């Protein structure tokens with residue numbers, strides 16, 4: 001198929017083999033895209049460079065999205081290697097751990113709220129600003145990762161739910177802003193997956209087990225399934241799709257009650 005042949009993709013958010021961005025990079029590479037990667041800090045540098053080899057990554061650069069300077073330098077360095085970028089993937093989310101454990105009104109703080117929104121939502125438009133010149137007029141695509149907690153409450157997701165709601169509005173405003181220059185903007189809202197970002201969460205195992213039972217497909221989704229949807233949305237096959245939130249959740253968000261079965265199947 002190779003439906004990303006000739007495309008240059010910048011992927012932000014690879015931290016481990018479990019990362020959703022890892023599944024996305026694998027699918028992009030399989031479909032023929034050229035890959036550039038960033039890493040959040042020196043601690044992740046070696047690991048991301050190692051991953052980069054298997055996808056023949058052309059460029060691997062540092063980028064803490066909390067810093068405008070780092071975003072600017074990252075695009076300055078990228079421009080030395082690539083004269084244009086077709087795809088930017090933003091697979092980044094963060095709130096301080098204490099915000100994600102306990103009663104929402106009790107545990108939410110001004111500073112935690114600020115950080116969650118800065119890292120998880122503002123950084124997406126910050127990447128759009130930084131990459132705009134490189135993407136303009138190329139039928140480009142920007143993609144981010146959201147979660148159902150943007151629309152419905154879940155125990156402990158707390159301020160991340162607000163940050164994802166902001167991120168989803170960001171998708172729509174960015175789509176309106178960048179559409180006239182040919183750039184599409186979408187999100188994949190993924191079902192729960194065990195990644196580093198999920199490993200710190202109390203009773204995540206229980207959530208995965210419950211999710212499996214209530215989901216139409218009766219199983220959790222994988223990073224490869226998210227990667228395949230991301231590859232489609234970032235490709236010319238999706239040339240008419242912008243401003244959308246696409247669910248890769250096994251159908252979970254389409255049901256009000258899931259199943260009444262006591263067993264996981266039938």
Ligand code: NAD
Pocket residue numbers: 012013014015016018019020021039040063064065066090091092093094119145146147189190191192193194195196197198
């Ligand atoms: P992950 O821990 O593998 O990825 C999170 C990434 O965010 C890491 O690569 C980390 O380095 C990066 N990051 C955090 N702060 C950063 C900063 N200041 N600067 C640069 N990078 C920073 O976990 P993941 O589950 O793959 O998360 C990726 C995205 O998917 C997140 O937006 C998350 O909210 C979303 N998501 C996750 C799930 C899930 O269940 N795992 C479900 C739906 C959506």
Ligand code: 0WE
Pocket residue numbers: 093094095096097100146147154155156157158160192193196197198199200201207
């Ligand atoms: O978006 C996410 C993960 C978000 C996340 C996770 C962490 C853990 C470590 C953001 N910041 C941090 N900060 C840390 O210090 N998901 C969709 C996965 C997730 O996280 C949850 C979930 C689900 C699902 C938290 C509570 C309840 C459900």
